Amino acid sequence: MEKKFFDKIIHGGDYNPDQWIETKEIWDEDMRLMKLAHINSASIGIFSWSITEPEEGVYNFEWLDEIMDKLHDNGVFVMLATPSGARPAWLAQKYPEVLRVAENGIRNEFGVRHNHCLTSPIYREKVQNINRKLAERYKDHPALKVWHISNEYGGECHCELCREAFREWLKNYYHNDLDELNRSWWNGFWSHKITDWSQISSPKERGEKLVTGLKLAWNRFVTDSHISFFENEIVPLREITPDIPVTTNFMRMYEGIDYQKFAKHLDFVSWDNYPYWERGFNRYISTETAFVHDVFRSMKNGQPFFMMESSPSNVNWHDVNKLPRAETQNTAAIQAIAHGSDSVQYFQWRKGRGGHEKYHGAVVDHCGHENTRVFRGVSKLGSELEKLSGVVGKYSDSKVAIVYDWENSWAIKHYCGYNNAKRDYIEECLKWYKPFYSNSISTDVISMEDDFSKYDLIVAPYLYMLKDGTIERIEKYVANGGTFIGTYLTGIVDKNDLCYLGGFPANELKNVFGIWAEETDALTEKIKNAVIFENKEYTVDHICDIIHSNGAKVLAEYQKDFYKQTPALTENYYKNGKAYYVAFRNDGDFATDFCKKLIEDLNIRSDTDIKTQDGSVVRKRGDHIFVMNFTDNPKDIELDKEYLDVIKGEKISGKITLQTMSYLVLK
Ligand code: GLA
Ligand code: ZN
Numbered sequence: 001m002e003k004k005f006f007d008k009i010i011h012g013g014d015y016n017p018d019q020w021i022e023t024k025e026i027w028d029e030d031m032r033l034m035k036l037a038h039i040n041s042a043s044i045g046i047f048s049w050s051i052t053e054p055e056e057g058v059y060n061f062e063w064l065d066e067i068m069d070k071l072h073d074n075g076v077f078v079m080l081a082t083p084s085g086a087r088p089a090w091l092a093q094k095y096p097e098v099l100r101v102a103e104n105g106i107r108n109e110f111g112v113r114h115n116h117c118l119t120s121p122i123y124r125e126k127v128q129n130i131n132r133k134l135a136e137r138y139k140d141h142p143a144l145k146v147w148h149i150s151n152e153y154g155g156e157c158h159c160e161l162c163r164e165a166f167r168e169w170l171k172n173y174y175h176n177d178l179d180e181l182n183r184s185w186w187n188g189f190w191s192h193k194i195t196d197w198s199q200i201s202s203p204k205e206r207g208e209k210l211v212t213g214l215k216l217a218w219n220r221f222v223t224d225s226h227i228s229f230f231e232n233e234i235v236p237l238r239e240i241t242p243d244i245p246v247t248t249n250f251m252r253m254y255e256g257i258d259y260q261k262f263a264k265h266l267d268f269v270s271w272d273n274y275p276y277w278e279r280g281f282n283r284y285i286s287t288e289t290a291f292v293h294d295v296f297r298s299m300k301n302g303q304p305f306f307m308m309e310s311s312p313s314n315v316n317w318h319d320v321n322k323l324p325r326a327e328t329q330n331t332a333a334i335q336a337i338a339h340g341s342d343s344v345q346y347f348q349w350r351k352g353r354g355g356h357e358k359y360h361g362a363v364v365d366h367c368g369h370e371n372t373r374v375f376r377g378v379s380k381l382g383s384e385l386e387k388l389s390g391v392v393g394k395y396s397d398s399k400v401a402i403v404y405d406w407e408n409s410w411a412i413k414h415y416c417g418y419n420n421a422k423r424d425y426i427e428e429c430l431k432w433y434k435p436f437y438s439n440s441i442s443t444d445v446i447s448m449e450d451d452f453s454k455y456d457l458i459v460a461p462y463l464y465m466l467k468d469g470t471i472e473r474i475e476k477y478v479a480n481g482g483t484f485i486g487t488y489l490t491g492i493v494d495k496n497d498l499c500y501l502g503g504f505p506a507n508e509l510k511n512v513f514g515i516w517a518e519e520t521d522a523l524t525e526k527i528k529n530a531v532i533f534e535n536k537e538y539t540v541d542h543i544c545d546i547i548h549s550n551g552a553k554v555l556a557e558y559q560k561d562f563y564k565q566t567p568a569l570t571e572n573y574y575k576n577g578k579a580y581y582v583a584f585r586n587d588g589d590f591a592t593d594f595c596k597k598l599i600e601d602l603n604i605r606s607d608t609d610i611k612t613q614d615g616s617v618v619r620k621r622g623d624h625i626f627v628m629n630f631t632d633n634p635k636d637i638e639l640d641k642e643y644l645d646v647i648k649g650e651k652i653s654g655k656i657t658l659q660t661m662s663y664l665v666l667k
Pocket of ligand 2: 117
């Protein structure tokens with residue numbers, strides 16, 4: 001499959017010419033430098049509201065006209081932002097309702113950014129108004145290629161407008177039926193029964209913070225408020241510029257918004273990638289980052305995404321902002337392309353003289369010229385990306401999927417019980433992702449609502465909460481021949497965090513797995529259990545289910561405690577497929593060893609036949625093959641045939657050595 005927005009890889013980033021409005025010679029210098037750095041796109045206007053509308057209803061677009069023209073004349077596309085991420089002081093002063101109210105009920109003062117109420121009709125109106133002006137003015141501008149909506153939406157507001165909107169949201173979700181809400185939240189507990197919608201508030205420290213049904217509803221409401229805020233922003237853009245795609249930049253695995261839901265509203269997904277390289281475990285970071293890329297690529301069924309931001313050097317918000325090597329940054333950029341990004345974009349093009357981010361890495365440093373280590377690295381990468389246009393728009397095809405579901409992450413965070421200190425959902429998913437990643441097997445990371453049917457193998461670690469229809473979807477997938485792996489604490493609660501009755505995992509899943517779980521044990525660092533699988537012993541870390549087989553074959557048993565010699569790992573043939581239940585958590589190699597066996601059993605193939613040494617990985621995208629070494633040592637690669645080294649433009653074959661943090665692109 002293919003879906004293209006451009007015919008080349010986008011190389012650019014956040015550009016703030018408005019910060020240099022009094023020294024326009026810098027703008028000209030920027031144009032010269034952008035050419036040298038092989039930049040073809042600039043994201044502008046991200047926080048420019050106070051300059052484009054200096055007073056209510058008074059507009060100043062001259063600077064934007066000038067820079068849009070200049071960028072266009074210099075062959076640079078524009079991703080034009082709507083400015084809602086930060087508002088002008090006059091707006092906050094005149095209409096205090098646009099400012100956010102914190103959980104403690106106190107309204108914030110003007111300041112920082114992302115400090116707006118999501119519900120305020122005035123804010124929504126003002127945002128739509130400035131967006132309309134932008135669309136009207138630039139609808140025919142040849143530089144305008146993408147709408148960059150706001151910037152990193154996030155947070156929540158507890159003002160009365162938002163709380164009222166929440167009550168309305170609840171009425172809709174619970175069919176205007178207070179009894180349904182009371183039942184769903186188990187409100188008989190601690191005398192919490194609600195008799196009027198007005199008694200409901202947002203969850204907060206000094207109020208209701210323990211009703212998990214309420215908390216899940218609030219998470220869903222906050223997601224929907226962001227989506228509705230976004231939909232309000234784009235009304236004039238869709239109307240005036242229907243052909244210009246819209247996106248908004250997501251923040252890694254940010255929990256506050258269900259990105260899997262939000263993504264459906266975007267023309268393409270984009271995200272801001274700030275891994276903390278160079279802390280001595282680049283290999284782990286590369287796995288984690290690959291996982292996140294795969295999460296974002298999977299959100300729209302494999303459609304390429306954009307890496308909207310990354311630092312060309314260090315950031316300024318870690319405790320210690322270590323400088324990364326140029327090779328590291330460039331290998332990280334190539335990794336994004338390999339996993340489905342159609343862009344490498346930076347925050348930021350040029351360091352400001354002042355402001356909170358003046359020490360954040362940038363392509364152009366305070367020295368102002370191109371003779372820097374970072375600039376040379378960016379420029380080298382830019383010239384290489386120009387040779388990779390062949391991958392643009394290309395989907396990758398995966399036969400394996402890991403289920404990571406945003407709503408499930410909320411439910412896992414909220415419950416009280418089992419092992420409260422250890423509930424690492426992402427870590428668990430990563431553990432099951434790693435065996436495929438390190439064997440160069442393309443893997444999707446999907447929600448429990450995505451299409452299961454195209455995969456040979458699905459691993460759904462820690463699928464604690466099930467949405468409506470999930471049980472049926474898993475059942476159908478396995479019945480039709482799929483292989484499914486579930487782990488401890490699978491199918492415990494429904495979407496309201498109400499426990500299923502009749503034993504776990506819920507309902508028909510007991511037949512799919514051929515087991516039932518009677519209890520769940522929590523373990524400490526000192527008190528562990530053990531499991532022996534194929535003559536190797538694995539520790540049971542932190543948590544495990546005590547289960548009974550109802551027809552499933554027992555592949556491993558617990559070694560200690562009162563549940564010694566009861567099943568810990570089972571395999572069940574169900575209709576045309578197979579389901580495994582891994583009842584325990586292991587922080588060692590179990591997932592890796594077990595998946596190795598499954599990869600063989602199911603004949604799941606690596607992306608290519610290139611032989612790599614442990615730690616270097618290969619990804620195929622279209623007819624391009626990316627070979628990357630994220631380890632601390634050089635690695636030998638054995639090519640299975642003659643390839644074209646796309647960057648060097650030379651034929652290449654046989655055995656080669658890939659230096660640490662380096663890459664090859666082959667065809
Ligand atoms: C985020 C924001 C940018 C900038 C960078 C700094 O991604 O979108 O505006 O603050 O972080 O790393
Ligand atoms: Zn509000």
